[in-house]
Amino acid sequence: PSSSSSTMEETSAAAIINNTQRNSAIVLNEIGTKLFTAGQHNDAMIIYDTACQVLKSIILPSKNEAWTNPLVVLAAQRAAWGQQRLEQAEAEQQTTASGSTASGSASSADEKDQTFQDHPLDVYQEGECDVGPRPFRSPLHIDLDAAQTTRDNLLEAMILFNRALVQHCKSQLEASIVVYENALLLVNLEVKQTGQCMNRTAHLGMLIHNNLGQINYVEGDQASALENFIAALTWAKQINGLGNDNEYKLSVASILSNCCRTQWMTTNTSDDSHRAFDQVLKLRSSVLPWEHKDVAAAHYNMGIIEYTRSNSKQALFHLEHYIKIDMYRISQNQSSLDVIPALVHILLIQNEDSTESSSVELTKCLRFLQDKREDLGAFHAEVATLLNYIGALLFQRRELDHAIHFYQEELRVEQKLVGASKSSTPTRKQPEQSLENATTAESSSEGDAPLSLAVTLNNIGRIQQERGRYREAIHFYKRALTANKHNSVEDIASAASLANGKNKDGESSSSVNLFATIWYNLGLIHDMMDSQKDAIRSFQMSLALRRALLGADHPDVACLWYNIGTLQMESQNLAEASASLKESLRIRRLSVRCPQNDIHIVTALQKLASLHQNCGNIDGAIEAFQEVIQIQQQQPQVNKDEVGSFMKSLSELFHAKGDVESAVQMASESYRVYNSMLEETKQSQDETTIATIVEHVGTALLLLGSLYHEKCEPVLACATYREAGNLIATVCSSVDEATRKQKYASLIPLMELSIMLACSHCAPEA
Numbered sequence: 001p002s003s004s005s006s007t008m009e010e011t012s013a014a015a016i017i018n019n020t021q022r023n024s025a026i027v028l029n030e031i032g033t034k035l036f037t038a039g040q041h042n043d044a045m046i047i048y049d050t051a052c053q054v055l056k057s058i059i060l061p062s063k064n065e066a067w068t069n070p071l072v073v074l075a076a077q078r079a080a081w082g083q084q085r086l087e088q089a090e091a092e093q094q095t096t097a098s099g100s101t102a103s104g105s106a107s108s109a110d111e112k113d114q115t116f117q118d119h120p121l122d123v124y125q126e127g128e129c130d131v132g133p134r135p136f137r138s139p140l141h142i143d144l145d146a147a148q149t150t151r152d153n154l155l156e157a158m159i160l161f162n163r164a165l166v167q168h169c170k171s172q173l174e175a176s177i178v179v180y181e182n183a184l185l186l187v188n189l190e191v192k193q194t195g196q197c198m199n200r201t202a203h204l205g206m207l208i209h210n211n212l213g214q215i216n217y218v219e220g221d222q223a224s225a226l227e228n229f230i231a232a233l234t235w236a237k238q239i240n241g242l243g244n245d246n247e248y249k250l251s252v253a254s255i256l257s258n259c260c261r262t263q264w265m266t267t268n269t270s271d272d273s274h275r276a277f278d279q280v281l282k283l284r285s286s287v288l289p290w291e292h293k294d295v296a297a298a299h300y301n302m303g304i305i306e307y308t309r310s311n312s313k314q315a316l317f318h319l320e321h322y323i324k325i326d327m328y329r330i331s332q333n334q335s336s337l338d339v340i341p342a343l344v345h346i347l348l349i350q351n352e353d354s355t356e357s358s359s360v361e362l363t364k365c366l367r368f369l370q371d372k373r374e375d376l377g378a379f380h381a382e383v384a385t386l387l388n389y390i391g392a393l394l395f396q397r398r399e400l401d402h403a404i405h406f407y408q409e410e411l412r413v414e415q416k417l418v419g420a421s422k423s424s425t426p427t428r429k430q431p432e433q434s435l436e437n438a439t440t441a442e443s444s445s446e447g448d449a450p451l452s453l454a455v456t457l458n459n460i461g462r463i464q465q466e467r468g469r470y471r472e473a474i475h476f477y478k479r480a481l482t483a484n485k486h487n488s489v490e491d492i493a494s495a496a497s498l499a500n501g502k503n504k505d506g507e508s509s510s511s512v513n514l515f516a517t518i519w520y521n522l523g524l525i526h527d528m529m530d531s532q533k534d535a536i537r538s539f540q541m542s543l544a545l546r547r548a549l550l551g552a553d554h555p556d557v558a559c560l561w562y563n564i565g566t567l568q569m570e571s572q573n574l575a576e577a578s579a580s581l582k583e584s585l586r587i588r589r590l591s592v593r594c595p596q597n598d599i600h601i602v603t604a605l606q607k608l609a610s611l612h613q614n615c616g617n618i619d620g621a622i623e624a625f626q627e628v629i630q631i632q633q634q635q636p637q638v639n640k641d642e643v644g645s646f647m648k649s650l651s652e653l654f655h656a657k658g659d660v661e662s663a664v665q666m667a668s669e670s671y672r673v674y675n676s677m678l679e680e681t682k683q684s685q686d687e688t689t690i691a692t693i694v695e696h697v698g699t700a701l702l703l704l705g706s707l708y709h710e711k712c713e714p715v716l717a718c719a720t721y722r723e724a725g726n727l728i729a730t731v732c733s734s735v736d737e738a739t740r741k742q743k744y745a746s747l748i749p750l751m752e753l754s755i756m757l758a759c760s761h762c763a764p765e766a
Helices: 007-017 021-037 041-056 070-097 152-169 173-194 199-218 222-237 246-265 271-287 293-308 312-331 340-351 357-376 381-396 400-421 446-466 470-483 489-494 509-528 532-550 555-570 574-590 599-614 618-633 640-657 660-680 687-710 714-733 737-743 747-758
Strands: none
Touching (some): 041 152, 152 199, 199 222, 222 246, 271 293, 293 312, 293 340, 381 400, 381 446, 400 446, 446 509, 470 509, 509 532, 509 555, 555 574, 555 599, 574 599, 574 618, 618 640, 640 660, 640 687, 660 687, 687 714, 687 737, 714 747
């Protein structure tokens, strides 16, 4: 070395000179392997080339000539340089990991080649899912001790394999084929010269043939690919004593899977091919955890081949197991799988033979989705549209577990497209159909991208809501609301009303409708979870949006006022509840679409009246009952029983207030209603119905008589009591003794009481 050489170079040079040339090549191989692993592929290539050059050259330097031998000097310098580059790469990785700016170096990060990516999911499906055969990606380490028993041919072949692997990784396929084949020649020469096949030799032959087969497949030469994969399996069978070794099993499974894939692409689904598929599943299942993605892929592949062999039961078993693994992985925060291809086949199995219209439509869309994913890729606007439409079809069929997968995949596609639109402005189609009561985005401009995400998030939230998974539904609904410009009632109230389909913020009517629907659904969920405060706020947000969109007198607005009123009532905010329910009633009376006898609002008013009464607010209770009676009397078919009961309750409230005149008026009205019912049922043979109505008439007369006494009109009071007693006596005398005891037993005490009170001396008791 020159006088300016570094101390590191001198140390490395001394180490190499003091070792044999074989050891020098081994040291260089290890440095190259470390550089390869660190992603420094160009540097690794230089080191591997030097290792081969050192190993193949015959150098027998004397002790005094060692420093002047150019090859030994080159090896020493390259070893030192490689170690220095490795240290630089490690330092850059640490800097990048800490978020700091990468320091300048001889080769920038942009110049580094990417290492082989993680193994993609090993699934078979022509087009969209065909990821190609799996190569062996790890460079070979050479142990110094083990190398002492390794012949030069095999040692050079191992270094050549590593060199070819670098070129393979860099997609320099033609160049890598040449190097792989040179390595294979050395392997075959080793077997020929030794007359035996050692495990290390067989292992290297297996690796080379497999990777050559992968390149053949990528280049479209499937026949050569199959030959190489079969040759790889032949070499693997010559490895002795590793039958229970997990790494060996996985290697054989990968080669066997590659062989199956190639046969599959040539439409070979014979029994031998089927057994090979099954063997891949068994090998991987015996080594890997049940939820491992390679086990999942093996189940998927088995499902597909069973489907092609028309074995639907077994196909469903494997495909559903694949989806089960995905669900478990998600629950454990592991990377998810692409379940859409599996779901497509499951749904095809379940629907393709059906003539029912929705099944025919679903089958057509599923096949169309397969074609689009194959032609356009998984991340495309047309794919998102189809995913949305299929999700809507499944939602309408109440297949919620399937529907949510399609919406989640649509969300993934939409997010990818939105990310891409930040650097460009492609024209995007919006989903054509959303769930019931939801809205799809109308525009295709870049600015509407978040809205399309909101549509999809709303659909997922809706399904989670239908499944009773309320917390998950809230999560997706709130994510959807991030595209909304207004997050409080005040914001919405201050915004200009819609004109020509847009408000001053540029929001379309469909987007306002979407966010109103989301807030409404959030209100329902919070109510189900007994979170009344959050439910009221959510309904108020929906109300503000609906009013801005539809006007103050729309039936949907009336529904929201009712929901808010009932929640305010349950929260004991009675004054606010009264105002909300009144507004709901006002709107209902304006609209022919609203059912005026809505049982829900009648029940709410009854409950409101009871709460007012319990709180001592008699006026509030009277007002609520008057509203109930007014609603009931406006119906074509008046429920006289309920009207009479409400009038009697209203009479008692007027009496409690001290308004005896109004109490008498309501009691008289109650009596007239019940008496008309009695006239209508006189011809009825149903003794139970007659007894009930007579009891209502009797109690109404007793109430009226007691009020006459309070007005100091004893003559009217006695006449009223007498009328009650005579009515009951007449009815009881019209039936035999057995019927009277069985059906009219409750009337006897009422009759005796009425007759007693009719006597003038009983006026004080009245």
